[in-house]
Amino acid sequence: MLIPSIDLMGGRAVQLVGGREKALEVEDVLGLARAWRPYGELAVIDLDAALGTGDNLALVKALCAEARCRVGGGIRTPERAFELLRAGAASVILGTAASEELLRKLPRERTLVAVDQRQGRLQVKGWTEDAAESPLDRMRRLGPFCGGFLATVVDKEGRLGGVDWEAAAAFRAATDRPVVYAGGVTTVADVARLDRMGLDAQVGMALYRGLLDPGEAFVACLDWDKQGGLLPVAVQDESDRLLMLAYTNRETLREALAAGRGIYWSRSRGARWEKGAISGHVQTLLRAAADCDRDTLRFVVRQAGPACHTGQATCFGPADFSLEDLEATLRARAQDPAEGSYTARLFREPGLLEAKLVEEAGELAQAPTADDLVWEGADLLYFLMVRLAQGGVRLDQVLRELERRRKTDTRKPGNAKGVKPC
Numbered sequence: 001m002l003i004p005s006i007d008l009m010g011g012r013a014v015q016l017v018g019g020r021e022k023a024l025e026v027e028d029v030l031g032l033a034r035a036w037r038p039y040g041e042l043a044v045i046d047l048d049a050a051l052g053t054g055d056n057l058a059l060v061k062a063l064c065a066e067a068r069c070r071v072g073g074g075i076r077t078p079e080r081a082f083e084l085l086r087a088g089a090a091s092v093i094l095g096t097a098a099s100e101e102l103l104r105k106l107p108r109e110r111t112l113v114a115v116d117q118r119q120g121r122l123q124v125k126g127w128t129e130d131a132a133e134s135p136l137d138r139m140r141r142l143g144p145f146c147g148g149f150l151a152t153v154v155d156k157e158g159r160l161g162g163v164d165w166e167a168a169a170a171f172r173a174a175t176d177r178p179v180v181y182a183g184g185v186t187t188v189a190d191v192a193r194l195d196r197m198g199l200d201a202q203v204g205m206a207l208y209r210g211l212l213d214p215g216e217a218f219v220a221c222l223d224w225d226k227q228g229g230l231l232p233v234a235v236q237d238e239s240d241r242l243l244m245l246a247y248t249n250r251e252t253l254r255e256a257l258a259a260g261r262g263i264y265w266s267r268s269r270g271a272r273w274e275k276g277a278i279s280g281h282v283q284t285l286l287r288a289a290a291d292c293d294r295d296t297l298r299f300v301v302r303q304a305g306p307a308c309h310t311g312q313a314t315c316f317g318p319a320d321f322s323l324e325d326l327e328a329t330l331r332a333r334a335q336d337p338a339e340g341s342y343t344a345r346l347f348r349e350p351g352l353l354e355a356k357l358v359e360e361a362g363e364l365a366q367a368p369t370a371d372d373l374v375w376e377g378a379d380l381l382y383f384l385m386v387r388l389a390q391g392g393v394r395l396d397q398v399l400r401e402l403e404r405r406r407k408t409d410t411r412k413p414g415n416a417k418g419v420k421p422c
Contacts, residue, residue: 002191002217004036005043005204008056015205017158019127037067038257038285039214043202049074051126064088078105086401093150096124103145113146115139118154127154139174148178156184158205163190172198192220215254223295233297239324243307244315260285262301281305323395330389346386356383
């Protein structure tokens with residue numbers, strides 16, 4: 001599938017030819033992320049950090065808050081990798097610094113290794129030096145320690161000259177891990193052919209120049225023949241709760257991706273159908289993904305109001321309560337305090353929230369019965385969520401940190417006392 005690339009330099013998105021000559025730049029980086037996030041993960045590469053001339057860390061974190069991002073550039077230590085993962089990066093991309101020793105300290109499935117080649121030689125240090133090891137040998141050696149590879153043909157990068165198909169095939173054959181190909185991807189046909197080879201396509205220049213339509217590329221990778229030109233769409237919210245099942249055809253899928261809304265094909269009416277067009281219960285499409293057979297889709301949406309026409313939260317009955325529901329309520333209270341709201345009071349009254357956290361933690365520690373533990377646990381969880389919202393921290397960032405600890409067999413870098421893994 002398609003992975004749009006956002007390369008950062010000086011606080012802007014840029015495209016370089018061969019990794020050296022700047023060809024264009026875009027100031028509205030967050031706008032790019034919002035436009036491209038429905039197509040899947042974004043590749044965010046901090047070129048300043050890679051070249052050692054600074055960094056764009058604040059912007060990277062803002063991008064991770066807007067879209068699901070894999071982040072690379074200048075990640076040379078576990079501390080930097082963990083900082084990005086805690087900031088919401090779906091995965092991190094390590095280049096020159098990738099080694100067995102470093103990779104062992106990171107969660108494997110959330111760590112990608114960059115393999116960059118120029119004239120068949122492995123490039124390191126921001127594509128400025130040749131390495132002794134070959135690109136394919138690097139993939140074979142590090143495959144057991146990472147979740148996949150970003151393989152870039154630097155000779156092709158930014159030149160819109162087409163894919164190096166021989167290199168792409170060699171990358172695919174070198175490992176059983178997922179591989180993303182970058183360099184010269186220019187057309188929808190390029191993306192579709194790479195997908196059939198088992199490679200994702202990371203695309204930059206062709207998107208920025210308007211030569212490649214991301215919706216057409218997404219559509220071209222799908223198998224439309226099995227079900228008469230319609231594909232089922234499992235629609236989930238941000239908490240991964242299943243809201244409804246819908247269907248789409250090529251036209252409605254293109255429109256949904258381009259508009260970033262829940263737009264489908266109604267089989268009963270034989271017509272286009274936009275969720276919420278009448279009821280106001282619209283869906284903001286955050287990202288779409290295809291299954292392994294490319295004949296079923298998943299939409300992750302931000303649902304306004306109930307998803308079902310009956311007024312139920314989902315088409316499968318009432319939705320289970322989730323912490324994301326509580327988080328949404330707390331953020332709403334922070335932005336628009338309701339009259340008499342205790343939550344709003346916690347946000348505005350200095351010292352009250354801190355005191356309640358300490359008080360409730362003590363009461364939970366001393367809870368004598370299971371019922372007391374439930375009661376006090378709910379109290380503490382509520383105040384904890386208020387504190388996270390107050391600090392601008394999302395629940396998923398905390399969950400990612402717990403995931404990191406579960407999958408990592410080392411202590412938290414930079415913490416002398418250490419944090420034991422789960």
